[in-house]
Amino acid sequence: xxDWKWDFFWEVLPRLLSATVNTLIAAGVGYVIALVLxxxxxxxxxxxxxxxxxxxxEFVEFIRSTPLILQIFFIFYVGPQFGIKMSPWTAGMVAIxxxxxxxxxxxxxxxxDSVPKGQWEACSALSMKTHDTxxxxxxxxxxxxxxxxxxxxxxxxxxxxxMLSVIGVAELMHTANAIGSENYRFLEPLTxxxxxxxxxxxxxAGFIRxxxxxxxxxxxxx
Amino acid sequence: MEDLSQYPLELKGPNIPMVSFMxxxxxxxxxxxxxxxxxxxxxxxxxxxxxxxxxxxxxxxRMLMLEKIDKGVIYLDGKPITHMEKDGLLxxxxxxxxxxxxxxxGMCFQHFNLFPHMxxxxxxxxxxxxxxxxxxxxxxxxxxxxxxxxxxxxKKDQHxxxxxxxxxxxxxxxxxLAMRPKVMLxxxxxxxxxxxxxxxxxxxxxxxxxEYNLTMMMVTHQMGFAKDISDRVCFFFDGKxxxxxxxxxxxxxxxxxxxxxxxxxxxxxx
Numbered sequence: 001x002x003d004w005k006w007d008f009f010w011e012v013l014p015r016l017l018s019a020t021v022n023t024l025i026a027a028g029v030g031y032v033i034a035l036v037l038x039x040x041x042x043x044x045x046x047x048x049x050x051x052x053x054x055x056x057x058e059f060v061e062f063i064r065s066t067p068l069i070l071q072i073f074f075i076f077y078v079g080p081q082f083g084i085k086m087s088p089w090t091a092g093m094v095a096i097x098x099x100x101x102x103x104x105x106x107x108x109x110x111x112x113d114s115v116p117k118g119q120w121e122a123c124s125a126l127s128m129k130t131h132d133t134x135x136x137x138x139x140x141x142x143x144x145x146x147x148x149x150x151x152x153x154x155x156x157x158x159x160x161x162x163m164l165s166v167i168g169v170a171e172l173m174h175t176a177n178a179i180g181s182e183n184y185r186f187l188e189p190l191t192x193x194x195x196x197x198x199x200x201x202x203x204x205a206g207f208i209r210x211x212x213x214x215x216x217x218x219x220x221x222x
Numbered sequence: 223m224e225d226l227s228q229y230p231l232e233l234k235g236p237n238i239p240m241v242s243f244m245x246x247x248x249x250x251x252x253x254x255x256x257x258x259x260x261x262x263x264x265x266x267x268x269x270x271x272x273x274x275x276x277x278x279x280x281x282x283x284r285m286l287m288l289e290k291i292d293k294g295v296i297y298l299d300g301k302p303i304t305h306m307e308k309d310g311l312l313x314x315x316x317x318x319x320x321x322x323x324x325x326x327x328g329m330c331f332q333h334f335n336l337f338p339h340m341x342x343x344x345x346x347x348x349x350x351x352x353x354x355x356x357x358x359x360x361x362x363x364x365x366x367x368x369x370x371x372x373x374x375x376x377k378k379d380q381h382x383x384x385x386x387x388x389x390x391x392x393x394x395x396x397x398x399l400a401m402r403p404k405v406m407l408x409x410x411x412x413x414x415x416x417x418x419x420x421x422x423x424x425x426x427x428x429x430x431x432x433e434y435n436l437t438m439m440m441v442t443h444q445m446g447f448a449k450d451i452s453d454r455v456c457f458f459f460d461g462k463x464x465x466x467x468x469x470x471x472x473x474x475x476x477x478x479x480x481x482x483x484x485x486x487x488x489x490x491x492x
Contacts, residue, residue: 116333116335118331118333118334118335119335119337121288121331121335122331122335122336122337124287124288124324125287125288125324125327125328125329125331125335125398126348126349126352126353126397126398126401127321127322127324127325127349127353127401128348128349128352128353129321129352129353132352132353136348136352137337137348140339141337141338141339219338219339
């Protein structure tokens with residue numbers, strides 16, 4: 001049966017908690033990169049400048065069609081050959097940010113498309129500039145429908161952080177694995193990792209749902 | 223390429239029309255919607271545009287506000303809006319020029335198109351603050367005045383989802399008027415309304431005709447309304463003006479066969 005040792009649990013808890021903080025930072029920074037870059041990718045695809053459209057579309061397609069782990073390796077190991085040297089941490093956050101930016105740009109695209117054409121026409125009829133049209137009228141209305149997808153990818157990024165262990169980032173999974181190897185005991189650290197992921201992911205998903213409802217109300221859309 | 227030198231750089235004279243379409247054509251892909259349209263709207267004139275669907279009547283309004291034209295030139299108050307002057311010749315207008323020229327035109331839509339995340343008042347203020355650069359305070363005062371005029375001042379802090387269709391359309395009219403346009407365009411503004419609230423909107427438009435010397439173009443299916451308030455009615459068929467005249471002539475004594483057919487078809491439907 002299970003041979004669960006509480007004293008070992010207490011012993012490794014501080015190390016895992018500090019790794020949790022690192023993991024959250026990596027996921028958080030990666031997410032912010034993805035949110036902003038994703039929007040840039042989406043808007044770039046909507047410009048009237050055709051070559052830019054095409055390049056960006058291909059870039060998004062390329063990122064979405066290759067595995068994250070390959071992108072992590074590529075940025076970390078191949079990047080330096082092009083003069084891009086980054087620490088494992090930075091490389092990891094950039095890789096996650098880039099990868100999810102491609103997915104988020106699709107979320108944004110769908111959300112922007114869901115705003116009725118009449119809203120664009122109303123903006124034209126008021127002679128609003130493109131910038132104001134997007135940021136004051138269209139994006140606020142697209143936000144509620146983008147939020148579900150945005151939330152999913154927040155949790156998704158968090159769950160993908162263990163992949164950063166392949167380039168030696170001391171996130172949660174990497175740390176648990178190290179503890180296991182050092183002590184020949186994997187039960188406690190791996191179980192703890194699972195529980196920590198659950199304890200963060202579930203409330204995060206709940207929070208996003210509450211936020212979504214709040215936003216709908218705040219924007220007067222229900 | 224069209225020879226643009228045949229068009230004047232600006233219209234001059236004592237009685238220049240407010241809106242002037244000169245040889246305007248517009249198509250979508252391979253389909254020609256309007257062909258060689260020549261139409262002048264005088265200052266302060268109310269012109270109704272009627273015709274069967276697909277006749278190009280809505281496109282007449284959309285070319286002024288939303289779309290580029292394929293051929294011809296449109297003038298507003300004597301100045302070209304679809305084109306601009308360069309080295310003494312007309313060239314197609316840049317987006318920036320077009321945007322600026324169109325601030326002089328207001329438009330209302332069949333489906334109101336109010337901004338759902340803003341209150342009635344914010345809807346009216348948006349263009350004033352963002353486009354005309356007015357202070358919030360001035361914008362608020364002007365917007366409230368217009369909401370009062372269209373009779374929805376008591377709803378100023380409500381979002382569109384809390385308003386009836388008639389109220390929403392009146393807010394939309396106030397929003398367009400707030401920009402102090404030289405020309406107002408109404409694109410089937412009563413078509414999406416329940417019959418019992420159509421009067422709310424038509425009475426606002428009647429008020430505009432009676433009290434403001436505004437130039438207006440209205441696409442409508444409501445013949446009675448068009449007859450009541452228009453100075454002139456244009457019947458469109460197949461991308462062209464088939465017949466036009468003062469309402470009593472066009473409705474009472476139509477000359478063209480297609481006009482007669484259209485009017486009698488409408489009459490028998492009612």
